[in-house]
Amino acid sequence: MSGTFVGMPAFPKAAHEAVGNTTLRANLRHATHTIRDKRAKAVAELDDWALLREAGKQIKDHTLRHLDTYLVQLEETVTAAGGTVHWATDADEANRIVTHLVKETGECEVVKVKSMATQEIGLNEALEEAGIAAYETDLAELIVQLGHDRPSHILVPAIHRNRGEIRDIFTKEMGEWGRPAPEGLTDTPAELAEAARLHLREKFLRAKVGISGANFMVAETGTLVVVESEGNGRMCLTLPETLISVVGIEKIVPTWRDLEIFLQTLPRSSTAERMNPYTSMWTGTTDTDGPRAFHLVLIDNGRTDTLADEVGRQALRCIRCSACLNVCPVYERAGGHAYGSVYPGPIGAILSPQLRGTTSEIDASLPYASSLCGACYEVCPVAIDIPEVLVHLREKVADQGGPGHRLERAAIKAAGWILDHPGALAAGERVASRTRKLHPKKLPGPGAGQWTNSRDLPQMPAEPFRDWWKKNRT
Amino acid sequence: MSSPTPPSSRERILARVREALTDAPETPEPTRDYLPTHTIDDAATVLDLLHENLADYRAFVHRVADDELPSFIGTLLAENGVRTVAVPPGLSARWLAASEVEQLLDEGAPGGAVLTPYDLDAIDAVVTSCALAIAETGTIVLDGGPGQGRRALTLVPDLHICVVRTRDQVVASVPQSLPRLDPGRPLTWISGPSATSDIELDRVEGVHGPRTLHVVLLCP
Known part of the structure; x- marks a missing residue:
């Protein structure tokens, strides 16, 4: 483009x-x-x-x-x-x-x-x-x-x-x-x-x-x-x-x-x-x-680049009706200019990064310009599964790397280890439950702190679910 | 030694398409389970629906008996203060026989009379027939056949009177309309007067095309 x-x-x-x-x-x-x-x-x-x-x-x-x-x-x-x-x-x-x-x-x-x-x-x-x-x-x-x-x-x-x-x-x-x-x-x-x-x-x-x-x-x-x-x-x-x-x-x-x-x-x-x-x-x-x-x-x-992507090629079915823009909660609040392309809204979020590639900052960010609520897919007259393509493009962008994605990959890797080790998971859950009175309402630090500026952290239950299940159901 | 000619853009695009599709699975023949029409097969019902849908998009709709058509058109033109009318080739002279207006024929063909865009802009109205009408969408289709003229004729003047022969020109649905139309002819599908949704996505009638559309349903 x-x-x-x-x-x-x-x-x-x-x-x-x-x-x-x-x-x-x-x-x-x-x-x-x-x-x-x-x-x-x-x-x-x-x-x-x-x-x-x-x-x-x-x-x-x-x-x-x-x-x-x-x-x-x-x-x-x-x-x-x-x-x-x-x-x-x-x-x-x-x-x-x-x-x-x-x-x-x-x-x-x-x-x-x-x-x-x-x-x-x-x-x-x-x-x-x-x-x-x-x-x-x-x-x-x-x-x-x-x-x-x-x-x-x-x-x-x-x-x-x-x-x-x-x-x-x-x-x-x-x-x-x-x-x-x-x-x-x-x-x-x-x-x-x-x-x-x-x-x-x-x-x-x-x-x-x-x-x-x-x-x-x-x-x-x-x-x-x-x-x-x-x-x-x-x-x-x-x-x-x-x-x-x-x-x-x-x-x-x-x-x-x-x-x-x-x-x-x-x-x-x-x-x-x-x-x-x-x-x-x-x-x-x-x-x-x-x-x-x-x-x-x-x-x-x-x-033709878009056509070569087996998941992404469905974006080429688009008949430019714009129904997906009109139902999108993100488009409604952010407006079309934020998408940085002549194709705004959900269809733009999957079309622009495919037509232009994901090397620029704006194009790499577009697959994330969605809550994946799926309203766009519902109204699409040619049934483009926009959420599916968004997730697919997120994978591609994540594979490119970049600071945010390195952190995310490290976190996923750590989570993977914990879920593979049930003993460590149970121990961690119990510690979290017992210390719950001490948990802050907001997360510390610049990145995490911003996230909780407008949200409260979920409340920790008194005991882990798996302990509760053992006590009450077995 | 001459160097080989670089591939043209045409060849490059076609090659890229083929390369992109190398592993693409074969697609089944499209299924066409949708309905050929949404309306019961009854001429009166279909005509009522056409009437209703045309009116819903702000066309003025009239049902007129064949022998009353000349006087009806004469009155309609007079009521709208029309002094000049563009006349397409092949329009029945009888239709305008009772109209006291200046008639300007546009033969469209070289050697014949051709109205320029500026001529058309100075003309008050145009009277035409049509190729067919679609009830479910409230649409009239013009194909440049007898009594319809070039596309510019029904575009530049501000008032368009279109006569639909209800006996054989009305179909119920879009799927019923296409087999009856010749894609080799320039086609104009008209559903109500010119309109726009560009201001706050609210529909407003009347921008560049004729701002007033009268559809005369000619009943036998």
């Missing part, structure tokens, strides 16, 4: 700062609780939800198992339909390809549909360096871009902003980029949406190049699918003369029919709707409708 978030502190530090921000906590709590209840209701409408979930999981697993075959098939079908396919091993290569394609058109600005893949590779920054202005057109992305901010949620990147903050950003910044916000803009969501409509309309109408991602690519037909709400996606996919779609290699489904599953599970999981307002499907180019040139840039950027 690119260096978009270079220099991020490890999760615990970033999260510590975030939980101290009461506005952020309130914004996140409000938003995640609202969507949580709605999602549960939308899912409950389908009494075959569990079967749809299982089928989605199996189709994604099957696709990943034969990814080479389906990639080649997709290349054939897209090409046959008039598109051009490009392959990029990493972020730099993808950025070079896209920059070159835009330059070939002679244009110096592009309109963009919200896309995780282009954020992941830092495309906007690369285009800016090449003198090309990239305008984000999704409302939340616009809020983030105008606010010189970073995204904090997969679906709603500006979830950390409330309506008052959004009003202030629009009023202050829109004029710098184009049409200013209307006079006397209030913070009602309808007025804010109207301001975005007016601001972006001129950009859509003059746009010659559009850049998108895709939710699905159908290998059998060469069809790309973009699922959205606002119509900004349709604008970018339809009005420009050139369309460039940057998509991760794992976004394939084998057949047209497979969409019948994901078009039921994705909208209900992400925005809690029976169906999102707009879904666009296109296959290559069409003579009389839409862009005359279509380029598909397939990116690896760490995905």
Whole structure:
């Protein structure tokens, strides 16, 4: 992955700062609780939800198992339909390809549909360096871009902003980029949406190049699918003369029919709707409708590394619905920025360290950014066992070593010896019980002391359980 | 002596995929035990459900008899203060026969009339047919067929009137819809007017696409 978030502190530090921000906590709590209840209701409408979930999981697993075959098939079908396919091993290569394609058109600005893949590779920054202005057109992305901010949620990147903050950003910044916000803009969501409509309309109408991602690519037909709400996606996919779609290699489904599953599970999981307002499907180019040139840039950027890990590869099933973020107690309190990646929340905690490796402090800390409560797994529409992958990645990080992990390994080793020596264990337990009046409520020392600043130590029983059992039950 | 050409990125990615999967177990054929529909197979029930779900996402839904369609559209356009309407190729002339509006034809094809994005932006409304409608999700699907036009036509004007032939264009579910659609055509699935959940995850109607969507259920 690119260096978009270079220099991020490890999760615990970033999260510590975030939980101290009461506005952020309130914004996140409000938003995640609202969507949580709605999602549960939308899912409950389908009494075959569990079967749809299982089928989605199996189709994604099957696709990943034969990814080479389906990639080649997709290349054939897209090409046959008039598109051009490009392959990029990493972020730099993808950025070079896209920059070159835009330059070939002679244009110096592009309109963009919200896309995780282009954020992941830092495309906007690369285009800016090449003198090309990239305008984000999704409302939340616009809020983030105008606010010189970073995204904090997969679906709603500006979830950390409330309506008052959004009003202030629009009023202050829109004029710098184009049409200013209307006079006397209030913070009602309808007025804010109207301001975005007016601001972006001129950009859509003059746009010659559009850049998108895709939710699905159908290998059998060469069809790309973009699922959205606002119509900004349709604008970018339809009005420009050139369309460039940057998509991760794992976004394939084998057949047209497979969409019948994901078009039921994705909208209900992400925005809690029976169906999102707009879904666009296109296959290559069409003579009389839409862009005359279509380029598909397939990116690896760490995905084949992830695919090689037999436990971790299930993360590639992700359809980016963000349901796991909305139910996560850690995300709700820490917010998306603490994860130091464009992929925050539980899915980010397993995806980022796999795509980027665990050498940086932030990536090594991400597998620990969870209480392993399992709510994420419950709601995942493709049944990614996020806790399983988290534990697996913790093992990997622990194997790398580091001060904390050396201490932990020493402690586990000592515990192992004691549990293997019942006599020593019994003696220790009895000593602990007899001296229990002398035990402090807090642990001494810097590390342990901090742990008990907000917790009490458990009370020691009057006698060890095994002694009590012997006396009373045998 | 020429040096061997380094492998292309395509070859490198495909090789890495194959290497990653060396020991991966074979996956079974996906099971499709889920339901083909969640609705009983009864035309009136399916139509009621479509009506209800379209309205739930803030589309205005009308049931109109075929012989009343021209006057109904005329009244609807007048009530909304519409002066100009974009007309896709193949739209039945009868549908707009009772409308007192300026009609701007977009043939889309080279040599024919093509409305620019700026033209479309200045047009008040668009009237179209559709390819099909899905009851369970409250969705209409356009495929650019007769009476539907290019995708831009139903995107830029702020008001969209879409006529659904209930006799043969309504299906109950998403699984029933896909076999009837041609992936080779550009498809637009529309479920209510443009909306966003981007402000505090609360749904607000009306951003970039048409802010008003009227769906006319044409009853025989």
